[in-house]
Amino acid sequence: MNVLKKKIPSYIVNAISVIAIYLIISQLVWIGVINNYYLGIIIVIGINIILSTSLNLTTGFLGQLTLGHAGFMSIGAYASALFSINANLPESIEFYFALLVGGICAAIVGILVGIPALRLRGDYLAIITLGFGEIIRVIILNLDFTGGAKGLFGIPYATNFTNVFFIMLLTIYIIWTVIDSRHGRAIKSIREDEIAAEAAGVPTTYYKLFAFTLGSFFAGIAGGLYSHYILIIDAAKFDFNRSIEILVIVVLGGMGSLTGAILAAVTLTILPEYLREFSEYRMLIYAVILIFAMIFRPKGLLGTSEFSLLKVFQFIKRKVIG
Amino acid sequence: MTKLLDVKNLSVSFGGLKAVNQFEIQIGSQELVGLIGPNGAGKTTVFNLLTGVYTPTEGSILLDGNSLIGKGSNKIVNMGVARTFQNIRLFKNLSVIDNVKIAFQSQMKYSALAAVLRLPSYWKEEKLFEEKALDLLKIFKLENFAYQKACNLPYGEQRKLEIARALATEPKLLLLDEPAAGMNPSETNELMETIRLVKEKFEIAILLIEHDMSLVMGICEKVAVLEYGSIIASGSPEQIQNDPRVIASYLGESD
Amino acid sequence: MDFVLQIINGLHVGSIYALIALGYTMVYGIVKLINFAHGDVIMIGSYVVLLSLTELHVPFWIAIIVAVVFCALLGMLIERFAYKPLRNASRITPLITAIGVSLLLQNIAMKVFSANPKPFPNVISGEPFQFGGVQVGQVTIYTILISVVLMVLLELFVLKTKMGKAMRAVSEDAGAATLMGININTTIAITFAIGSGLAAVGGALYSTAYPIVDPYIGSMLGLKAFIAAVLGGIGKIQGAMLGAFIIGITECLTKGYVSSQLSEAVVFAILILVLLVKPAGILGQNIREKV
Ligand SMILES: Nc1ncnc2c1ncn2[C@@H]1O[C@H](COP(=O)(O)OP(=O)(O)OP(=O)(O)O)[C@@H](O)[C@H]1O
Ligand SMILES: [Mg+2]
DSSP, X not given: OHHHHHHHHHHHHHHHHHHHHHHHHHHHHHTTSSOHHHHHHHHHHHHHHHHHHHHIIIIIIXXXXXXXXXXXXXXXXXXXXXXXXXXXXXXXXXXXXXXXXXXXXXXXXXXXXXXXXXXXXXXXXXXXXXHHHHHHHHHHHHOTTTTGGGOBOOOOOOOOHHHHHHHHHHHHHHHHHHHTSHHHHHHHHHHHOHHHHHHTXXXXXXXXXXXXXXXXXXXXXXHHHHHHHHOOBOGGGGSHHHHHHHHHHHHHHOTTOHHHHHHHHXXXXXXXXXXXXXXXXXXXXXXXXXXXXXXXXXXXXXXXXXXXXXXXXXXXXXXXXX | OOOSEEEEEEEEEETTEEEEEEEEEEEOTTOEEEEEOOTTSSHHHHHHHHTTSSOOSEEEXXXXXXXXXXXXXXXXXXXXXXXXXXXXXXXXXXXXXXXXXXXXXXXXXXXXXXXXXXXXXXXXXXXXXXXXXXXXXXXXXXXXXXTSBGGGSOHHHHHHHHHHHHHHTOOSEEEEESTTTTOOHHHHHHHHHHHHHHHHHHTOEEEEXXXXXXXXXXXXXXXXXXXXXXXXXXXXXXXXXXXXXXIIIIIHXXX | OHHHHHHHHHHHHHHHHXXXXXXXXXXXXXXXXXXXXXXXXXXXXXXXXXXXXXXXXXXXXXXXXXXXXXXXXXXXXXXXXIIGGXXXXXXXXXXXXXXXXHHHHHHHHHHHHOSSOEEOOOOSOSOOEEETTEEXXXXXXXXXXXXXXXXXXXXXXXXXXXXXXXXXXXXXXHHHHHHTTOOHHHHHXXXXXXXXXXXXXXHHHHHHHSOEEXXXXXXXXXXXXXXXXXXXXXXXXXXXXXXXXXXXXXXXXXXXXXXXXXXXHHHXXXXXXXXXXXXXXXXXXXXXXXO
């Protein structure tokens, strides 16, 4: 009972806030305050939030470094794009099927990559995913049906603010409810101490694969949203640097904090837009962020703690009333 | 009557070193057995072999007649052998109660889908095991720390939390590796009392590694003495205290 | 004859991979860290050799020595400032730092030398040798010779000298090594220095075979060398050499008989197969973490 009671108020506060954010943004779009340029940035923010919360699952909660998140994204992007191009389903549902196909393809590849890497203790996942990201790029470049180096054209335009927003919400919701359950506890225990987790009866290999596959699935979904937004995709859009960008978001926001990753995704998508004159220094800055964040604030801005809207409201209430 | 645990000819070596050599032990259900021996005798290594952390080069380990050899650590836990670690291994950044709840892993059944949909099975089990975890914490007087991070506990309480976590797996046999290390005499006495109580309450067998001879003699029904990886004597505390080999190699020097 | 030629080519690149793989394996053996920046130290080494040749006009062997010294210092510097503060942190922390250092070196190189590939002068010329009907270039012969000599020297160093013994002790059990009076900091620093120095030689030899230097040459090269180290058994010096020759030969045979674009995919397939079948690598034993 106390479990339920404790959680209900924050559920309500979060739900109301989310609906409010949606309504405000769509009204601003409606009256023209948010033009197409800003809307584009908002859509990219949504996609980046999906990418970073899903990477956070493996890197932040499970504690395994993944360096090929963009690779999984590319699988989702190509699979869903090819589905949309070739399938003849009614327009209203085709896009969602396409996203699902993208997510599932990425998840299947995730299982195949994860099995050899995750059975072992140690850092093999980092190197295998790094290699995987490179290989998938080479493969895409050399296949015919992916459009090779020219890229894949003719993807229908289907991603908009509303569907990105709600798919992003769904992603956050699913990852968060999984984390806040016995499965999430098992995943976090592996990050804390793999040997102790085994000794507490946690099937570590299963949960490593579970978290990694779920993370890959959502990377695939993000890829699908991305391809139906920019409409022309090529392998270069999913290179190692893209994986690093997502990693930087997670590292900066806090490994093991969903809200931290969300805040960092918003910040790190908007900042480069305003600092265009520094764009050639972007990777340099990211490199420095990675090093300094690890040395001076290894847990990220929020660490493993979560930012709670409920607590903010309670705080404001106390200040105003008391 | 078959013994709960029956270990024969257990050996393992690291490089050239035979850390455990033809080790043997039998433990009946609800027995409290002490395992003593000088530093480096191989006591912890025996635990690691019993719990599947290391694979023995030879020998057999039977629990209720089922072999544990080659089974993964988490399987062995589910078969009924739980342990604590000599150098405490808690989930440091998780709350005290989560440390215990994680060990309920195999008893909790709701699926990931049930968690996402927040089905009644999720709420029911979360509530049930939250209460169970609090009950376990109460035994070790840790309930007031339940929602703090485990790493913020004082050293002695961390050791107790490890025992609570091991108990949460519902073991038949509990392996405790120097549970009183770093505690003062009165804390140690209190802990030993708790261990005895836990044994009665949960009806489990316990194998206890301890350096303090008098302590082991006081609480254990049976004692086994390990030296250079082999058992040199075993029996009741009186027998051990009068065993010439033990006196020569162990009791003699501690005086 | 084509087959023999591919094998010789394989030995050629394999011996370069070996020099690089040694750095990965030594560092991993001693601090259990995949040093992602190692590949970029190779790249820096190649630039230093190139600059010494074109700006200072020194002979090739002096250029190599300059690069070895430079990279050894660089390796020690990286260890001191990026990895040492994190020695007691969780495993993932230094790993992310290593990625950061790798990116940093790449981007600095890009700012300093620009992203445009620079041609590497032809330093080892002369008549190819004839073995039976097979022509073998002097570069190939020199590369294999230099690598083998260095590997033998390293093996002797690790087995016979006091510092080598200290390295082995620290990688076995750092705690016990400290108790025996071994200075861990020095030992780790020297390990990084030697690994990076060998990488510099590897980089120089690589550039003589593929005479183009750009800020990215280290990435793939490093990755393949790392795979070689895992294949042979990470932490094992002979393993690194064995793995490197296997990778080199496989790569050349794939390039020669299947497809040059797929050679990298094949190398990765090997890595995955090894991890499935013999996770500790060919010469590795299952290392048991002390619990
Ligand atoms: N994974 C390992 N690799 C190499 N040697 C090991 C390993 N584990 C244990 N040993 C060695 O085996 C021997 C027995 O160690 P063990 O930890 O079992 O002793 P112990 O009886 O528990 O001693 P203590 O009273 O100090 O805890 C020691 O020499 C130890 O160094
Ligand atoms: Mg011990």
